[in-house]
Amino acid sequence: MHWSFELAQEILKKYPDRKEYVVASGISPSGSVHIGNYREFVTQYYVAKALKSMGKKVREIFSWDEFDRFRKVPKNFPADYAQYIGKPYVEIPSPYSQGESSAKYFEREFESALQKLGMNEIPVQMIYQADEYRSGRYGKAIAEAIKKRKQIYDIIMSFKTQDGDEGERENYYPVNVYCPDCGKDETTILGFDEKTDVLTYKCRCGHEHSTDVKTANNIKLVWKVDWPMRWREENICFEAAGIDHHSEGGSYDVSSRIAREIFGIEPPVSTCYAWVGIRGVGNMHSSTGINITPNQLMQVYEPEILRYLYAKYPVGDAFDFGYDDTIIRHYMEFDRNLEKYLAHDESLPEYDRTVYDLCLMPKSQGSRVNFSTLATVAPLTGFNQALTLKMLKQAGVTALGNFEERFAKVKFWLENYQPERIYKLLPEFNRAYYATLTDEQKGVLKQLAEFLKTNHTENEIQTFLYQIINDQNLTKKENQQRQQTYFKIFYNMLFGRDAGPRLYLYLAVANRADYLKLLQEI
Ligand SMILES: [Zn+2]
Numbered sequence: 189m190h191w192s193f194e195l196a197q198e199i200l201k202k203y204p205d206r207k208e209y210v211v212a213s214g215i216s217p218s219g220s221v222h223i224g225n226y227r228e229f230v231t232q233y234y235v236a237k238a239l240k241s242m243g244k245k246v247r248e249i250f251s252w253d254e255f256d257r258f259r260k261v262p263k264n265f266p267a268d269y270a271q272y273i274g275k276p277y278v279e280i281p282s283p284y285s286q287g288e289s290s291a292k293y294f295e296r297e298f299e300s301a302l303q304k305l306g307m308n309e310i311p312v313q314m315i316y317q318a319d320e321y322r323s324g325r326y327g328k329a330i331a332e333a334i335k336k337r338k339q340i341y342d343i344i345m346s347f348k349t350q351d352g353d354e355g356e357r358e359n360y361y362p363v364n365v366y367c368p369d370c371g372k373d374e375t376t377i378l379g380f381d382e383k384t385d386v387l388t389y390k391c392r393c394g395h396e397h398s399t400d401v402k403t404a405n406n407i408k409l410v411w412k413v414d415w416p417m418r419w420r421e422e423n424i425c426f427e428a429a430g431i432d433h434h435s436e437g438g439s440y441d442v443s444s445r446i447a448r449e450i451f452g453i454e455p456p457v458s459t460c461y462a463w464v465g466i467r468g469v470g471n472m473h474s475s476t477g478i479n480i481t482p483n484q485l486m487q488v489y490e491p492e493i494l495r496y497l498y499a500k501y502p503v504g505d506a507f508d509f510g511y512d513d514t515i516i517r518h519y520m521e522f523d524r525n526l527e528k529y530l531a532h533d534e535s536l537p538e539y540d541r542t543v544y545d546l547c548l549m550p551k552s553q554g555s556r557v558n559f560s561t562l563a564t565v566a567p568l569t570g571f572n573q574a575l576t577l578k579m580l581k582q583a584g585v586t587a588l589g590n591f592e593e594r595f596a597k598v599k600f601w602l603e604n605y606q607p608e609r610i611y612k613l614l615p616e617f618n619r620a621y622y623a624t625l626t627d628e629q630k631g632v633l634k635q636l637a638e639f640l641k642t643n644h645t646e647n648e649i650q651t652f653l654y655q656i657i658n659d660q661n662l663t664k665k666e667n668q669q670r671q672q673t674y675f676k677i678f679y680n681m682l683f684g685r686d687a688g689p690r691l692y693l694y695l696a697v698a699n700r701a702d703y704l705k706l707l708q709e710i
Contacts, residue, residue, distance in 0.1 A: 190542035191502045196238040199425050199457045209244050211236045212418075212427040212456075214251030214317075217277055217294040219262050220479045221301075223509065224430070227461045229307070230498045231428040234546050236310050241545075248312045249422060254278040254291035255318040255408050257364055257373050264479075274372035276408070278318040291318070301482040305491045306549040326409070327402035329417045329451075331385045333362050333409055334401060336450050340413060343445050347437040362413040366406040367391035412439050416447035416455065424456045428503065434460035461503045467510035485509060488601040490593060493522045495547035500540075511605040519559035530554055553589030561585060562598045564689040567610040568698050571599045579697040583646050611694075613702055614684045621680050622709060629677055630709075632656050636678075637707040640700060650692040682706055 189197075199209065213232040215225050229250060236246045254277045261269045265283050272280045282293035295316075302308065320326065333340065341360040345352040361380070364373040365387070374392040380401075381387075387407070390396040401407055409417055418424070433439045444455035466480050485494060489509065497518065501507045508514060528536040529544040557580065565583075569575035573595055580586075602610055622630070635656050644652070657674045658667045679688040682703055688694070695703070 190238070190499075190539050190546075192234040192238040192499075192546065193242075193542065195235045195426065195457065195459060195503075196242060196244075199235070199239065200242070200244075202454075202457055203425050206423075206425065207245060208247050208423075209236075209239050209425045210247045210249060210423050211239070212249045212251065212422060212424045214253050214427075215298070216253040216256050217291040217298075218256070218258070219264075220294055220481045221298040222479045222481055223466075223485055224464045226298075226301075226482050227464055227498060227503075228428055228430065229302070230495075231459070231461050231503050232426065233307055233310070233312070234499060235426055235428075237546055240310060246310065248310055249315055249424075250312050251315045251317055251418070252291065252295050253317050254289075254295070255321045256411070274374050276318060276366060278316075279371055297481070297483065301486070304486055305482060305495060309550065321408050322405040324403050324405065326417060326421065327404065329421065330363065330401045330404075330407055330409060333413050333417065333450065334380055334385075334387070335382060337362055340446060340450060343449060344412065344442060346445075347442050361387075362410045363387075363401075364408045364410060365389050366408070367393060367395060368397060368406055369393055369395040412442045413446055413450070415439065415443045416451055416453070419443075419447055419456055420451045420453045426457045428459050428461050431460055431462070434458070459503055462506040465506065465508040467508050467512050467514050480509075488515060488597050488605070489518070490590070490597060492547055492549055492552060493518060495549070496522050496543065499543045499546040511601070515601065516560050516563070523556065523558065527555055555588045556590050556594055557585060557588055559594065559598060560690070561693060562594060563602060563609065564693050565697050566595060566598055567602060567689075568694070571595075583693060583696045609689075611683050611685070611688050613682055613698075614706055617706055617709065618681050618684060619709075621684070625677065629674075632674065633677070633681065634708050637704055640695060640704060640707070643700075644696065646692045646696040649695050653692065 203209070211232045213228045215221055215228060232248065236248045239246045256277060258269075258272050258275055258277055258280055260273065261267065269280070269283065277291040278289050280290040282288050282290045285293050288296075299314070302312075337360055338357060340362050341352065341357050345357075359377070361377045363377075365375040365377065366373050367375055370391060370393040372391070372393070375389045376391075378388045378390060378396075385401050386398050387401050387404070388396070388398045399406070408414065419427070429440055440455075440458055447453050447455045482494065488511065497507060497509070510518070525536060525540055526544065527533075529541060561580070562576070565579050566576050569579065573592065576595065577591070625633070636653070639652050640649075653674075654671070657671055659670065662670070675688075675691065676686050678691060679685055682688065
């Protein structure tokens with residue numbers, strides 16, 4: 189069974205008769221939402237799809253935790269942003285755009301990626317937590333938490349190795365209070381009136397204020413109390429979280445106890461999603477500035493393939509995207525199984541069928557031309573789309589659906605990440621290299637040049653190449669070595685390098701006059 193259905197079943201077991209199933213995710217807009225954070229969104233999204241296909245009514249919510257405090261200046265921010273530490277994200281000007289907060293900038297960026305990814309088949313309600321907190325919606329819950337602050341303190345301390353301190357316990361308040369004068373949370377609470385719910389505090393800037401917490405617009409619960417409060421407020425059944433929250437004694441454990449003992453609810457079903465990496469770059473952590481976003485990834489990955497990989501890997505397994513050969517493997521695998529899926533091929537396991545149910549977009553264009561073939565042919569034309577199509581046709585390759593999109597991805601990938609794969613023919617005969625070859629090797633080159641004087645398909649060229657390279661008196665292994673040697677010779681004669689594009693395809697589609705003059709001594 190697919191992981192999304194396993195989670196859906198777990199949810200139905202815990203909440204058998206809810207009229208509506210609320211699944212949630214949330215991200216703090218402290219920087220660009222990267223492909224590791226995106227897993228949080230996509231996990232709940234696929235679980236929601238699974239619940240829906242089981243006939244359940246589902247409501248999906250996504251929280252922007254933009255009322256959290258700005259704790260430290262990220263690496264790619266201007267250094268003078270240290271002046272904003274202590275303010276909520278929603279009050280910090282965007283370093284990258286005019287007239288909006290840094291929170292809004294990152295929110296818009298991610299929301300645009302969700303549009304491109306087609307993550308709107310099930311409507312997702314975006315909740316902007318600064319608006320919610322400022323509206324007073326959580327006022328009663330804040331008062332409730334402040335009244336039970338000593339119990340909360342004891343729960344939090346029970347997960348720590350050091351002992352609590354009576355003085356600290358007396359002065360503990362589970363809130364961040366943003367000063368109305370300077371906007372920062374550098375406030376000290378002086379007292380709380382249990383009867384009137386009025387909180388008195390003073391700020392480092394010198395001002396002192398009193399406010400009714402039920403109607404205040406500047407108070408936020410600390411994360412481990414905020415989280416379970418919102419589980420109750422939204423009636424949440426499911427919310428995934430990363431390992432930072434799911435470690436032993438981490439915020440999911442603490443918040444679960446607060447949910448039960450302070451707010452009187454059971455915590456929702458949750459699961460820990462694993463990190464997503466990029467080959468050669470390492471794990472994604474927004475704080476280190478390694479920030480590959482879904483938008484960046486979609487410069488080289490088609491949206492459906494991005495969706496495919498998140499659907500394919502069990503949510504607890506880490507996986508990597510790749511700007512190296514990994515990407516070719518991802519495209520090949522997606523295409524191969526897509527053919528089977530579309531043909532209702534029974535050899536495709538149920539798990540994989542579900543993966544395609546989840547990842548294909550409503551306007552999916554179905555099968556498409558092979559990524560690696562395009563990566564060989566497109567550079568030969570100087571990335572001319574019409575010419576590429578013509579060459580593919582000559583080589584017997586049909587260009588299927590979404591050709592333009594895949595062409596653009598291949599071009600971006602080669603030009604930006606694999607420029608060394610854009611092979612260029614040598615300007616003239618490689619005399620120096622030719623001189624190092626044996627007579628037998630020169631003979632094979634001559635046979636190939638003769639053969640290529642007339643038109644042949646990719647398959648015919650492949651058959652002929654092995655025919656002239658292989659020696660029937662040798663073992664399979666010895667012949668494989670011969671093949672390696674000869675391919676190296678061909679590549680050196682054509683490109684002056686030990687490696688090159690897929691040779692049969694190249695010889696079938698490239699302009700023959702251009703390469704023939706490089707294959708035999710003139
Ligand atoms: Zn102040």
